[in-house]
Amino acid sequence: MAEEKSDSVVRLLSRAVHRIRTTPPRIIASPATQPRRAAVAIVIRVVPSPNTVPVSDDAPLPTLAQFFELDWVKDPHASPEVLLLRRDGASTSDTVPGHASAFMNGFTGDGASKSSGDAGAHVAFPGGRSEEGDEGCLYTAMRHTWEEIGLDLAERDFMCVGQLDDREITTSLGKRLLMILSPFVFLQLTPKPLPTEPVDGTTIHWVPLGTLVSAVLPRSVGDKVNAKSRWSSVAVDAASRITPRHSAVLNILVRVLIGSMQFPAIILDLPESEASSLSTSSAGSTALPNSASYPALTQDKLEKGFTATKSVSSKKRTRSRHQLKLKLWGLSLGMTLDLLATMAPPSTLTSSDSDRLSLSSLQLPFHPVGGEGMRIEALAPSLASVFPRFSYPDVNFWIWVFGKRYREVVRGWEASVRSGGSNVRRINWSGTALNTFYAAVRKALIVVLVLRSIGVLVGLLFAGWWVLA
Numbered sequence: 035m036a037e038e039k040s041d042s043v044v045r046l047l048s049r050a051v052h053r054i055r056t057t058p059p060r061i062i063a064s065p066a067t068q069p070r071r072a073a074v075a076i077v078i079r080v081v082p083s084p085n086t087v088p089v090s091d092d093a094p095l096p097t098l099a100q101f102f103e104l105d106w107v108k109d110p111h112a113s114p115e116v117l118l119l120r121r122d123g124a125s126t127s128d129t130v131p132g133h134a135s136a137f138m139n140g141f142t143g144d145g146a147s148k149s150s151g152d153a154g155a156h157v158a159f160p161g162g163r164s165e166e167g168d169e170g171c172l173y174t175a176m177r178h179t180w181e182e183i184g185l186d187l188a189e190r191d192f193m194c195v196g197q198l199d200d201r202e203i204t205t206s207l208g209k210r211l212l213m214i215l216s217p218f219v220f221l222q223l224t225p226k227p228l229p230t231e232p233v234d235g236t237t238i239h240w241v242p243l244g245t246l247v248s249a250v251l252p253r254s255v256g257d258k259v260n261a262k263s264r265w266s267s268v269a270v271d272a273a274s275r276i277t278p279r280h281s282a283v284l285n286i287l288v289r290v291l292i293g294s295m296q297f298p299a300i301i302l303d304l305p306e307s308e309a310s311s312l313s314t315s316s317a318g319s320t321a322l323p324n325s326a327s328y329p330a331l332t333q334d335k336l337e338k339g340f341t342a343t344k345s346v347s348s349k350k351r352t353r354s355r356h357q358l359k360l361k362l363w364g365l366s367l368g369m370t371l372d373l374l375a376t377m378a379p380p381s382t383l384t385s386s387d388s389d390r391l392s393l394s395s396l397q398l399p400f401h402p403v404g405g406e407g408m409r410i411e412a413l414a415p416s417l418a419s420v421f422p423r424f425s426y427p428d429v430n431f432w433i434w435v436f437g438k439r440y441r442e443v444v445r446g447w448e449a450s451v452r453s454g455g456s457n458v459r460r461i462n463w464s465g466t467a468l469n470t471f472y473a474a475v476r477k478a479l480i481v482v483l484v485l486r487s488i489g490v491l492v493g494l495l496f497a498g499w500w501v502l503a
Contacts, residue, residue, distance in 0.1 A: 044102065047078065047102075047377065062200040070214075072164060074369065075159060078243065079221075080107050080222070081115055118238075118366075120157045155360055184231035196218075197217065198218075204472070208476075250415075265300060267297060268363045296424070297363050297419070298399075303359055429479070432477070432481050440474055443463070443470050
């Protein structure tokens with residue numbers, strides 16, 4: 035435990051980069067019925083200490099091994115940061131599955147995108163849907179980053195460290211596949227801040243990586259970070275997932291009967307002193323680099339690739355700088371947890387004296403409904419973050435009742451990891467677990483709706499009999 039406490043955030047980042055670099059990601063092939071794919075870029079940089087000797091622009095670029103041995107990187111006051119985006123002009127209820135705005139506003143693994151209106155701006159990674167002509171998902175991630183914020187990841191300053199596991203994006207409570215999402219991790223090898231120019235309504239936040247680490251590995255950073263994070267939740271209207279969009283009366287009725295879904299979220303409370311340095315408004319004055327690597331921004335790309343929103347007034351920008359509260363949830367939280375899991379020292383899950391299962395040791399305060407007693411959050415942290423709990427306890431109970439198949443899948447996953455066989459990477463365990471979980475959710479909701487409807491009908495009949503009698 036003492037060794038864990040002595041780890042700096044840079045050291046944790048070095049461990050993560052090595053694991054991502056050496057571990058092949060799980061690639062999910064797109065089915066013929068839904069070939070749509072998307073990609074996001076997880077961009078990380080290390081901000082040197084103010085007292086660091088400036089590095090010449092002509093200095094040769096280091097390799098990954100050399101990078102973490104550089105003096106300005108090893109400096110105790112160096113601060114790794116991760117790039118997040120916020121769209122001020124688009125609420126989560128306005129996002130469209132497949133558009134980049136859906137990724138930027140906490141698009142969840144089941145397509146849910148309506149927030150409860152809790153305080154906190156929703157943030158996510160730059161990215162969006164692949165388009166015809168893209169040379170692959172890596173190109174898609176780089177192109178969207180360029181189009182959205184003017185940051186060219188093809189420059190010599192950046193290195194693509196590797197890719198995290200693919201994940202399925204579904205809607206209609208996991209019943210229909212929307213697309214396959216591929217997250218790519220980039221590391222800036224130079225200390226100098228690079229110019230950006232986000233589109234109107236988009237705000238760039240360079241969030242200290244230690245702030246995120248403090249939520250899942252608190253003993254690794256201790257009091258070394260200035261800003262802490264805390265866990266919260268986002269309420270999503272469950273009725274919007276199973277009722278027609280324009281049936282207001284039916285939507286209200288179903289909402290009363292089954293309640294809302296609660297998704298875990300990380301609240302990033304950053305101090306005012308860091309707000310101005312971490313938040314860059316969309317009114318940038320730096321010109322975009324003149325590069326032919328990426329296609330020009332057209333109306334077709336605005337409609338298919340991402341949504342540009344209205345510009346934000348200077349008064350609102352000033353207020354956001356002084357009250358910087360960010361909320362990370364849904365797919366973006368899942369990818370963040372996958373990244374942080376590569377930083378965690380391995381733990382062991384013991385089923386017997388001879389069986390020891392090596393897992394990441396993230397400390398998560400939530401567990402999926404129906405998976406009590408199992409370590410799904412250790413097998414796949416991102417998967418646990420998109421499994422909701424319902425506001426009505428009886429709905430959660432029925433999910434547990436119908437979750438037998440889901441629990442069997444998770445146990446098979448654990449056994450596969452424990453044995454170290456080829457099935458760990460060959461079988462899409464996360465997709466199977468997601469499908470079986472939402473199959474249990476759909477059955478539970480049907481039972482709850484039927485029982486509540488019968489109860490309402492019996493109550494009305496009894497009230498009518500009592501009045502007539």
